[in-house]
Amino acid sequence: QSVLTQPPSVSGAPGQRVTISCTGSSSNIGAGYDVHWYQQLPGTAPKLLIYANTIRPSGVPDRFSGSKSGTSASLAITGLQAEVEADYYCQSYDSSLGGSVFGGGTKLTVL
Amino acid sequence: EVQLVQSGAEVKKPGESLRISCKGSGYSFSTYWIAWVRQMPGKGLEWMGIMYPGDSDTRYSPSFQGQVTISADKSISTAYLQWSSLRASDTAVYYCARRGDGYHAFDPWGQGTLVTVSS
Numbered sequence: 001q002s003v004l005t006q007p008p009s010v011s012g013a014p015g016q017r018v019t020i021s022c023t024g025s026s027s028n029i030g031a032g033y034d035v036h037w038y039q040q041l042p043g044t045a046p047k048l049l050i051y052a053n054t055i056r057p058s059g060v061p062d063r064f065s066g067s068k069s070g071t072s073a074s075l076a077i078t079g080l081q082a083e084v085e086a087d088y089y090c091q092s093y094d095s096s097l098g099g100s101v102f103g104g105g106t107k108l109t110v111l
Numbered sequence: 112e113v114q115l116v117q118s119g120a121e122v123k124k125p126g127e128s129l130r131i132s133c134k135g136s137g138y139s140f141s142t143y144w145i146a147w148v149r150q151m152p153g154k155g156l157e158w159m160g161i162m163y164p165g166d167s168d169t170r171y172s173p174s175f176q177g178q179v180t181i182s183a184d185k186s187i188s189t190a191y192l193q194w195s196s197l198r199a200s201d202t203a204v205y206y207c208a209r210r211g212d213g214y215h216a217f218d219p220w221g222q223g224t225l226v227t228v229s230s
Contacts, residue, residue, distance in 0.1 A: 002155065101156065
């Protein structure tokens with residue numbers, strides 16, 4: 001059981017918008033620690049998608065956006081295309097564990 | 112270009128020891144924390160621990176404390192993850208990743224090292 005909770009899967013039709021939630025607690029997201037998001041395409045290493053809740057690294061398309069409120073964060077993906085089919089992970093810091101924690105991951109399927 | 116390059120796949124028997132490596136290039140290796148992350152077959156990412164090569168300060172996840180050892184040789188810009196006695200349950204892909212300044216996100220990541228433990 002992951003410290004950060006994500007839905008196991010989400011799906012959407014081409015062109016649609018989907019969101020992926022990441023729910024934590026008062027010892028991680030709720031304590032004010034930043035949330036970061038990663039994309040893992042099949043058979044490859046994770047890639048940083050969003051850092052510090054809302055910031056896109058250089059080269060990441062603006063179809064990806066992040067938000068955070070209270071003990072939760074969300075990743076939104078607009079204009080769905082087949083190329084974004086991947087696993088997505090959130091990550092934060094947990095003060096009770098004294099280190100970083102990941103969500104369980106969400107598999108995005110483009111219908 | 113900032114890059115982390117990991118050592119190749121390993122096949123080991125239970126009880127054997129192993130050390131895998133992660134070589135950094137394109138930046139000052141000693142001044143950024145390096146983390147190790149496990150991904151078991153078909154499963155999610157698990158943070159194992161992190162080290163600051165500059166002074167060897169090391170932190171472990173409670174789940175991995177005592178199970179692995181993280182180290183680094185800053186003279187050759189290389190971090191290591193080692194086991195003294197492997198188990199079948201250690202079969203996984205292991206990634207190293209650099210933690211950013213200020214914002215503690217991991218970027219970039221190494222390409223991953225597949226460790227297979229089987230009798």
